[in-house]
Amino acid sequence: MGRNMLNHNVRGIVFDCYNTLLDVKAKESSMSTYERLSNWLLYKGVRINPEELRNKYTGKIMDRFGRSEHEHPEIRVEEVFAEICRENAFWNIDEGHLGFEAAQVFRSSAIRHLDVFPQSSKLLENLKHMPMCIVSNGQRAFSEFELKFLGLYDYFDFVIFSSDFGYRKPDTRLFQTAVEWMGLEPWEVLSIGDQPNNDIYPPESIGMRGMHIHEAWKRYT
Template sequence: MSIRAVCFDLYGTLINIETNEDMEEIYRGISHYLTYHRVFMNRREVRERYFAVMKERKRQSTERYPEIDVEAIWHTILIQENSKPLNGREKLAKELARLHRGISRTRLERYEGVKRTLKSLQEQYQLALISDAQRCFALPEMRALNIKKYFDIRIISGDYGYRKPDSRLFQMAAEQLEVAPHQAIYVGNDMFRDIYGAQQAGMKTIFVDSNQGAKSYNDIQPDYFAHDFYQVLDGVAFLAQKHADN
């Protein structure tokens, strides 16, 4: 059977992003913003509470590779502060998650060749996204860089409470694509989370050597090594031909 789908990691593969959650400006800005919602916490309290709730939620998780839900973290903080109105907490939690992300972000850009490659692959294959991310800011960031339109199927770890290399995320994508895992290629930049995870699920793999991600993990080797994103098309063609020959 032929290759029918190509799945992608997001950050470090399609999007070149840098964030710094240690910046004081983040928590000062959130502290000031919260006063408009009658929640009064200084920046030190905001920072300490954010990381304390995150740590506790990870501790309570039964998953081998736990993933946080940033909206849930802020919602917990709002509950602890007895914020009003009660029916507005979920909306405010999403706003705070996006505000935190926006201030912490120092870079957001597509890697060279991404849009052209996706457009070309879309003509022949189904495409899907499998990302360790949070839906509340991943989708707007994809939209801002004009790549959201290429992915109708988006598996985002923050929705499930576990992250790559958990094979369930890759299997979920294959199910939604209605293909067997061995009929899909996964493209990622992290040898552990992406390549190892996808191979455990039965997918073929392309490793993109970007400026981010783990470059090695034990003796794991990808099915194709792309030195940059421009080589992804060559990798897909190579693996598709190899699969057809078998």
């Protein structure tokens, strides 16, 4: 199995995260998500009703996207919440710390299902002898913790989250960074994911190989 990949000169693997390794269902737009966060923020010194919270959150994200110099912009969700907390605080707060916490409460309130695909667990175990990393359109503020408490984080040499760079897939620079950090040539690295327009075609355009996660399950588990 693993030797089959090595025979094809693959020396490193890049994985997508969500709907590739992690099976996730979240309702970030649901008013119930904002109701829970709004109630929690009261205990932290921030008063904002759920509807206004949702409007400010989406509006600030769109504003940041509109001002970005990148074709596929990304934000840091904790910075958005920090700004909202500062504007609506009724006592002195540590906005940076509270923004980070609010991002995690928001995520936990939105999650309806989160687990590891069993096929992906087997895949990672079968390929653990190879250098592996994640390239994800994810927010480090909560995505890193999800990988950790689900037991996947230590499989990887490093994890690249779009929130750290200000741009997201299909921007090929994320894959170029992964290849450079692995110390490999593009043609030696295989990208595995669930969305061809994000996880297969962009890395292939810079000389990497691409494979859908369902095909990887068939071949290597």
